[in-house]
Amino acid sequence: MRKNIIAIIAVVILAVWGFYDYYAKENTVNRGTNNQQQTTADIKVGINKGNKAPEFELLTLDGKKVKLSDFASKKIILNFWATWCPPCRAEMPHMEKFYKDYGKKDVVVLAVNLTQTEKKRSDVTAFVQDFGLTFPIVMDEDSNVMNKYQIVAYPTSYIMDSKGIIKEKFQGAINYEVMEKAISKIK
Numbered sequence: 001m002r003k004n005i006i007a008i009i010a011v012v013i014l015a016v017w018g019f020y021d022y023y024a025k026e027n028t029v030n031r032g033t034n035n036q037q038q039t040t041a042d043i044k045v046g047i048n049k050g051n052k053a054p055e056f057e058l059l060t061l062d063g064k065k066v067k068l069s070d071f072a073s074k075k076i077i078l079n080f081w082a083t084w085c086p087p088c089r090a091e092m093p094h095m096e097k098f099y100k101d102y103g104k105k106d107v108v109v110l111a112v113n114l115t116q117t118e119k120k121r122s123d124v125t126a127f128v129q130d131f132g133l134t135f136p137i138v139m140d141e142d143s144n145v146m147n148k149y150q151i152v153a154y155p156t157s158y159i160m161d162s163k164g165i166i167k168e169k170f171q172g173a174i175n176y177e178v179m180e181k182a183i184s185k186i187k
Contacts, residue, residue, distance in 0.1 A: 043165060047149050053078065053164045056145045058112065058138035061125055066138050068110070068164065075107045075186050077179060078158040080146065082114045083127040085154040087173035092131045094176040099135040106162065107183055109135040114154065116143045161186045 043052045053076075057067045068078070079095060081088040099109040111133070113124050121139070128137060140146050149156070152171075159168035159182040168182045 047158075047166070047169075049166050049169065051166050053158060053160050053166050054148050056148065058140055058145060060136065060138055061128065066110075066136060071108045071110060072164060073106065073162050075162055075183055076158075076160040076164075077107070077109045077183070078160065079109060079111045079155055080114060080140075080149065080151045080157070081111055081155040082117045083123045084118070088155045091155055091173040091175070092133065094174070094179065095135065096131065096133055098176050098179045102180075102183065103135070111135060111137045112140050112145055113137060114143070114146050114151065115139045115141040116146075117154075159183065159186070 043050070045052045045054055047054065053068060055068050057065055060066055068076075077095070077098070079091075081091070083089075095109050095111065099107075103109075115121065115124065118124060124137075124139065127133075149158070155173060157168075157170045157174055158166050159170075159179075160166055167186055170178065170182075174182075
């Protein structure tokens, strides 16, 4: 009989804890949608869905400084890639078409070349010319951004809303339809 009472008490405690945990999460989510705007200051900086993407500043191929926050009012596809990577090569025509179709709709493709993995910098310039890429490309020459975003697979793409909040993360090549679907989910 004593074991049954202990088991019942344990189940009641777990049930109460479960309800509390569920409703605490619901209230946290709803606080940002009920007549109050949740500010990005309330959101943790990190590399997971729901985090504010970590800021960085890198140089373009022609030496101009670009920060992630330069695109703060746009939805962003942040793509990490290298010229020698076959899935990256397969993905780039899709990225370019998507950028041409959606660039005027407040969407930007920002491609971060993992420059330390390249044989030579001129390979990147040749790749960009060969593929006719027109979206912004920045060079992560010291791998700081790669390390900050913990890139372990090439390519890796982060989809962000106009506040820099990560909505999706894809490891491996994505195509036009995947980009379109991910961006269309963002309000």
